[in-house]
Amino acid sequence: DVQLTQSPSFVSAFVGDRVTITCRTSQVIHSYLAWYQQKPGKAPSLLIYAASTLQPGVPSRFSGSGTGTEFTLTISSLQPEDFATYYCQQLYNYPTPLPFGGGTKVEIK
Amino acid sequence: EVQLVQSGAEVKKPGESLKISCKTSGYKFGSRWIAWVRQMPGKGLEWMGVIYPGDSDTKYSPSFQGQVTISADKSSNTVYLQWNSLKTSDSAMYYCARPLGGWFGIDLWGQGTMVTVSS
Numbered sequence: 492d493v494q495l496t497q498s499p500s501f502v503s504a505f506v507g508d509r510v511t512i513t514c515r516t517s518q519v520i521h522s523y524l525a526w527y528q529q530k531p532g533k534a535p536s537l538l539i540y541a542a543s544t545l546q547p548g549v550p551s552r553f554s555g556s557g558t559g560t561e562f563t564l565t566i567s568s569l570q571p572e573d574f575a576t577y578y579c580q581q582l583y584n585y586p587t588p589l590p591f592g593g594g595t596k597v598e599i600k
Numbered sequence: 601e602v603q604l605v606q607s608g609a610e611v612k613k614p615g616e617s618l619k620i621s622c623k624t625s626g627y628k629f630g631s632r633w634i635a636w637v638r639q640m641p642g643k644g645l646e647w648m649g650v651i652y653p654g655d656s657d658t659k660y661s662p663s664f665q666g667q668v669t670i671s672a673d674k675s676s677n678t679v680y681l682q683w684n685s686l687k688t689s690d691s692a693m694y695y696c697a698r699p700l701g702g703w704f705g706i707d708l709w710g711q712g713t714m715v716t717v718s719s
Contacts, residue, residue, distance in 0.1 A: 525705030534695055534709035535645065541703040578645055582703050586633040586652070587659045589699060591645040 493518045493581045497592030503600045510566040512595045514579035519559050523583040526555055526564045529594075530575045539564065540582075566597075574599055602626030604634075604696050604710035611716045612686050619682040620713045622696030629677040630654030632698050635706070636670060636681050640692045650699075651679055686717045 494517040504510050514524065522542040527535035537546045539555035542562055552567045566573055579592040607621040622634065636648040649660035653672035660670070669682040679696060692715060698708040 523703045525703070527706075529645075534697075534712055535706070536709075537705045537707055540705035546705075546707075580645075580705065582699070582705060585701055586699060587635070587650045588647050588661050589635070590647050591637075594644040 492588055493520060493583060493590065495579055495581055495590055495592040497579055497595055500593060500595060502595060502597045504569050504597060505600045506569055506571055508569045508600075510569055510573075510597060512564045512577055512579075514557075514562045514564070514592050516560045516562075516581055518583075520581050520583035522558050523581060523585075524555075524557070524562050525580045525582055526553075527578045527580065527591075528573075528575045529578065535578060538577075569597070571599075573597065602708060604698065604708055606694075606696060606710040606713045609714040609716070611718070614688055614717055614719055615685050616717075617682070617684050618686055618715065619680050620694060620715065622679045622681075622710050624653075624677045624679065624698075630672075630674060632700070634672070634679045635697045635699055636668075636679075637695045637697055638664075638692045639695065639712075645695075648681075648694075653677075653679060686715075688717050688719075691715060691717045 496515045524542045526539040529535040543555045554565045576594045576596045605623045630653040633650045635650045638646040648664045651658045651670045671680045693712045696710040697706045699706045
């Protein structure tokens with residue numbers, strides 16, 4: 492099975508900062524990767540699919556890049572509503588298994 | 601409106617059985633796989649398994665094989681997650697989710713069902 496390693500697991504940042512989160516996979520998955528945002532007490536919400544395509548309605552300060560085994564999620568200018576936990580997910584083995592990375596919690600500095 | 605609506609929070613004792621539900625609406629039931637995802641308190645998202653309601657084809661992640669049962673009822677457009685004998689370690693939030701296929705990700709999530717198992 493494809494393993495996902497997400498880093499860092501925790502980020503402390505100021506409003507306005509640029510934040511980058513990395514997701515590495517144990518096998519090549521081409522662009523079969525999604526990113527989600529989860530706020531406390533809520534279900535995850537899709538941000539990016541196909542590694543770099545923004546889900547409709549997601550602000551343009553979010554962007555995704557990468558292919559193969561290394562992927563990044565970038566928030567260009569962190570906003571107060573962006574403080575949350577972010578997860579990557581590989582989609583190469585649809586319909587299953589589609590494991591998630593360990594998560595990155597973004598907190599206010 | 602396309603949505604997944606899950607059953608309410610449950611408090612159970614170890615050894616008890618439980619079946620939680622995920623009612624789908626707004627799209628053709630049976631045309632998309634439905635997944636269950638576990639989130640233990642303060643932890644990340646774990647992929648449990650999936651069902652294709654059209655023919656009830658079910659696939660489990662190894663960690664959950666034999667521990668839970670996923671089923672579907674076409675008459676009520678509902679997917680279920682069931683335990684025969686709960687453990688305290690089953691305490692978690694459980695989400696149903698609809699992966700779209702290919703590289704499109706999960707576009708639809710239920711609101712979650714909190715399961716607490718305590719003596």
